[in-house]
Amino acid sequence: MALAFGLLFIVLVAACLAAPIWANQVAKTGPIKNHLTDTVVVDGKKKDVVTPDGIAIGPTFQGQYFFGADGNGRDTAVRLLYGGRTSLFIGVGAALITAFLSVVVGLLAGYFRGWVDAVLARILDVIWAYPVILLGVALGTALSLGGLDVGPIKIDADSKLIPVLIIAVVYVPYMARPLRGQVLGMREKEYVEAARAQGAGPLRIMASEILPNLASTIVVFLPLIVANAILLEAALSFVGAGVRPPEPSWGTMISDGVKSIITAPHLTIVPGVMLVLTVLALNVFGDGVRDALDPRAKIRLER
Amino acid sequence: MLRFALRRLVSMIFVLFAISVLTFVIFTVIPGGDPAVRLAGRNADNAQIASIRKDFGFDKPAYVQYGRLMEKVFTGELESYSTGRLNVFDEIVKGIPRTLSLAIGAAIMWMLFAVALGLFTAMRAGRASDRVLTVLALVGVSMPVFWVGALMNYYLGFRAGLFPNGGYVPLTEDPIQWLYHLILPWTALSLLFIGVYSRILRSNILDTINDDYVRTARAKGLSERRVLVKHVLRNSMIPIVTLWGLDFGAVLGGGAILTETVFDLQGVGQFAAESIESLDQPPVIAITIFGAFFIVLLNAIVDIVYAALDPRIRLT
Numbered sequence: 001m002a003l004a005f006g007l008l009f010i011v012l013v014a015a016c017l018a019a020p021i022w023a024n025q026v027a028k029t030g031p032i033k034n035h036l037t038d039t040v041v042v043d044g045k046k047k048d049v050v051t052p053d054g055i056a057i058g059p060t061f062q063g064q065y066f067f068g069a070d071g072n073g074r075d076t077a078v079r080l081l082y083g084g085r086t087s088l089f090i091g092v093g094a095a096l097i098t099a100f101l102s103v104v105v106g107l108l109a110g111y112f113r114g115w116v117d118a119v120l121a122r123i124l125d126v127i128w129a130y131p132v133i134l135l136g137v138a139l140g141t142a143l144s145l146g147g148l149d150v151g152p153i154k155i156d157a158d159s160k161l162i163p164v165l166i167i168a169v170v171y172v173p174y175m176a177r178p179l180r181g182q183v184l185g186m187r188e189k190e191y192v193e194a195a196r197a198q199g200a201g202p203l204r205i206m207a208s209e210i211l212p213n214l215a216s217t218i219v220v221f222l223p224l225i226v227a228n229a230i231l232l233e234a235a236l237s238f239v240g241a242g243v244r245p246p247e248p249s250w251g252t253m254i255s256d257g258v259k260s261i262i263t264a265p266h267l268t269i270v271p272g273v274m275l276v277l278t279v280l281a282l283n284v285f286g287d288g289v290r291d292a293l294d295p296r297a298k299i300r301l302e303r
Numbered sequence: 304m305l306r307f308a309l310r311r312l313v314s315m316i317f318v319l320f321a322i323s324v325l326t327f328v329i330f331t332v333i334p335g336g337d338p339a340v341r342l343a344g345r346n347a348d349n350a351q352i353a354s355i356r357k358d359f360g361f362d363k364p365a366y367v368q369y370g371r372l373m374e375k376v377f378t379g380e381l382e383s384y385s386t387g388r389l390n391v392f393d394e395i396v397k398g399i400p401r402t403l404s405l406a407i408g409a410a411i412m413w414m415l416f417a418v419a420l421g422l423f424t425a426m427r428a429g430r431a432s433d434r435v436l437t438v439l440a441l442v443g444v445s446m447p448v449f450w451v452g453a454l455m456n457y458y459l460g461f462r463a464g465l466f467p468n469g470g471y472v473p474l475t476e477d478p479i480q481w482l483y484h485l486i487l488p489w490t491a492l493s494l495l496f497i498g499v500y501s502r503i504l505r506s507n508i509l510d511t512i513n514d515d516y517v518r519t520a521r522a523k524g525l526s527e528r529r530v531l532v533k534h535v536l537r538n539s540m541i542p543i544v545t546l547w548g549l550d551f552g553a554v555l556g557g558g559a560i561l562t563e564t565v566f567d568l569q570g571v572g573q574f575a576a577e578s579i580e581s582l583d584q585p586p587v588i589a590i591t592i593f594g595a596f597f598i599v600l601l602n603a604i605v606d607i608v609y610a611a612l613d614p615r616i617r618l619t
Contacts, residue, residue, distance in 0.1 A: 001434075125314065126321045129602075131557025131594040137579050138587060142329045227445065234447045235561055239576055251447075258453040258565075265457060272450040279445035284438065 002288020009281035012274075016084030023078045026063045031082035032246045035073030040064055049073040056264045067270045071260055076253075076270055083248035083271060084278070090164050090249070091230035097168035098225055099218055102175035106214070107206045109176070110183025117180075124173040132170055133235060139166045140241025163242045167229045175221050179214060186210050216293040223286035227279045234275060250275040307610075311603045322595045323376075323588060327369050330584040359384070376589055384583050391586045394574055395593060401471050402570035405492065405562065406554045408485055413493035413500065414547060420497060421504030422536065428509055437505070443498030452491040452565035459487065469567035488566040492559065496550060500543045507539035541612065545605050552601025556594030 023030055038049045042060045049057050049065065050073045058068045059076075067076040105124070109117040127135075143162045186192060187210070195209050230250070236242030237251025238258075245252055250271045257267030356362050360371060375381040379392040420436060427433040460468040466487050472480035511517060512535055520530045550558075560572035567573070571590060578586035 122314075122317065122321075125318050126325065129318045129595045129598045130322055130325070131553070131591065131598065133560050134557045134575060134579075134587075134591050134594060137560075137576070138326060138329050138591070141579050141582065231445075231447055235449065238447070238449050238561060239564070240580060254447070254450050254453075258449070261453055261457045262461065268450070268453055268457075272447070272454070275447065275450075276442065276445050280438075280442055283441050283445055287441070 002285050002291075005281045005284035006288070009278065009285060012084070012278050012281065013088060016081050016088060019078070019081035019085055022081055023075075027066070027075045027078045028064065029075045029078055031074070031079045031248050033074060035069065035075075038073060054263075056260070056267070058264065058266050059270075068264070068266045070256065070264070070267050076267065079248040079253060080250075080271055080274055083250050083253050084274065086160065086243055086247065086249035087230050087233055087251065087275070088278075090160060090167065090233045090243070091226045093161075093164040094167035094171070094229040094233075095222055095225040097164065098171045098175055098229075099222060101168065101172050102179055102221075103211070103214065103218065105172065105176040106179030106183055107210065110180040111187055111202060111206055111210070113184070120176075120180075124176060127169065128173040132232070133239075136166050136170060136232060136236050137239050137241045140236050160243060160247075163233055163236055166236070167232050170232065171225055171228065175225065179217060182214060182217060183210055186213060220286070220290045220293050223282045223289060227282035227286065230275065230279055230282075304607075308603075308607070311606070315599045315603065318599055319592055319595055323373060323592050324369070326588045326591045327365075327372065327584075330582070330587065331365060331368065372585065372588060375585075376592065381585050381589055383578065383586050385581050389586075391589045394586065395571055395589065398569065398571035398574050400473065401568050402555065402559060402563065402572060404471075404474065404481070404485060405488055405559050405568060405570060406551060409489045409492040409496075409554065409559075410547065410551050412489050413496035414543075416493065416497045417500030417504060417543065418536075418540075420501035421508065421539075422531075424501065425505045425508035425512075428505070437502065440498040440501050443494040446494060447561075448491055448495060449561040449565045451494060452488070452562060455487045455491055456565065469565075471568045471570075488562050488568060491565070492554070492562045500546065503543055503546070504539055507542060508535055511535050511538050541609075545609055548601050548605040548608070549598075552598045555601075556597040557590075 019031075029035065035049045039046050040049055040057070040060065041047070042062070047057060049069050050071065054071060056069045056071050056073070057065055060066065060068065065075055065077070067080060069075055070079070105120050109120040140163065143166075192205055192209050195205050200209075233242050233249060234251035234254060237249055238255040240255075243249040243252050245256075253271035254268060254275070257264070257269075257271060261268050360368055363371075372381070379390075381391040382388045383391055383394075420440065424433045424436050424440075427436075455466075456468060460466045467484050470484055472484050474481045517530060517534050520534045521527075525533075557572060557575065559570065560576050562568070563570040563573040564576050571593070575587060575590040575594075577583075578590070
């Protein structure tokens with residue numbers, strides 16, 4: 001079953017990657033192209049894409065406006081696929097950064113112990129206790145005003161990297177803590193002792209003796225973090241602190257859709273179902289990976 | 304025990320202090336531009352901007368601004384920047400019964416349903432009904448709460464007219480309306496946790512059901528029901544009771560922002576969301592500390608209760 005859902009995830013990713021093909025060949029429009037005054041022929045009848053009182057057309061299930069249009073006459077199916085690219089980019093990017101940071105923190109804290117561990121543990125405590133959505137929203141709002149400009153790092157206010165970084169930081173404690181525990185147990189093992197006796201330095205031991213043994217934990221975590229990162233992106237976009245319009249992401253599409261749910265419910269349903277399918281596929285797949293690699297199921301992400 | 308409690312207290316204070324500084328930095332240092340200019344609006348002249356700067360203390364160094372802000376947090380004199388300079392403390396007090404109603408009701412709801420679902424799927428492990436329900440539990444985990452909430456509001460509230468379209472009625476005013484207005488928000492918020500808890504409970508039950516003491520209980524001739532409830536369930540519940548405490552703290556401490564906003568409950572979380580949107584720093588700092596306080600507090604309580612229940616755990 002895990003494999004089937006893993007396959008479903010790959011199909012969804014492929015569909016989103018093929019967004020330009022659908023946009024150019026089938027829908028013949030772009031993700032941020034308005035069609036306020038256009039008409040489309042459905043079942044032999046001519047219909048407005050957006051009626052004079054501003055109601056968007058629902059799904060036509062044909063090439064153009066397959067899933068209908070939004071209040072600006074933008075093709076929902078095209079936006080859905082392009083939005084998927086954004087959401088997946090954010091989810092995967094954030095998860096990779098989370099994994100990298102967690103491994104570094106886990107290795108340093110677990111291997112050196114002492115004050116390094118104490119300092120890192122306090123930092124993780126603070127991130128852990130900071131209300132997740134409040135942290136994300138506060139950072140997102142503040143950063144989206146002026147961007148980030150600290151020394152050599154410069155990120156534009158409307159860059160997609162901002163939600164990626166926020167989400168990446170939020171999930172570090174969830175992954176770094178179990179990794180630290182594992183490193184703590186490993187540093188006393190015979191093979192580490194042997195490496196130390198051969199004169200290997202701390203860096204070398206961490207990289208070539210300990211890191212390979214963390215691989216299965218990292219692999220188990222990744223799909224679950226991608227799933228949760230996609231959900232958090234949606235939440236941040238819903239409160240206006242994630243991806244900035246007009247660029248689509250599933251989160252921004254849902255939050256736009258909710259505003260016009262009474263006249264055009266498809267704008268809420270379509271991106272939502274796509275998001276749920278993707279996250280569900282990742283969760284079931286991740287569960288399967290966990291059962292295979294970590295049968296005692298020590299790892300959980302949900303809180 | 305006393306030493307542990309003291310150490311926890313010290314670390315709680317440190318975490319809350321760090322969070323207040325962090326929030327202050329996020330809102331003061333990061334956003335480009337002068338807060339006085341932002342507050343004065345588009346058509347203000349230089350004199351107005353200067354007077355606002357002086358009024359709000361933006362001309363002082365950052366640490367003085369932080370000190371003043373925290374002083375006001377503790378004396379309860381903190382005022383918001385925008386919307387008529389509301390007293391932040393009063394607004395939070397106004398929101399607390401709403402946020403508490405949502406959190407307590409939802410916590411009871413998700414625990415009841417999760418135990419029922421976990422027990423049922425564990426009893427039916429491997430059968431078709433178990434598989435279907437397990438995937439359904441994962442669907443619950445995979446849905447954004449504001450999306451579910453908006454759909455419920457639209458289909459069950461607006462279209463079918465079965466439920467009110469958002470809003471809140473105080474319990475003291477009309478208990479029935481209170482319940483009626485909260486059923487949808489409770490359900491929307493609970494779905495995620497039902498999914499998480501039922502799956503953990505199911506796997507814990509399956510782990511313990513083959514333990515020796517369960518076999519002994521059966522061998523003594525206890526009824527299957529008694530074995531299940533008194534021996535298996537009681538032990539399998541420990542991890543999710545722990546989680547229950549943590550999650551309750553997280554929901555109180557800001558986890559309910561989206562639910563409150565979608566259902567227009569006007570609780571503390573919604574106040575936070577609105578303040579963030581208008582970059583109103585004082586309420587955001589106050590609510591963040593308030594929220595973090597609940598998260599840290601529940602974490603400490605859970606640790607202490609856990610140690611009290613399980614003598615193998617030593618508090619250090």
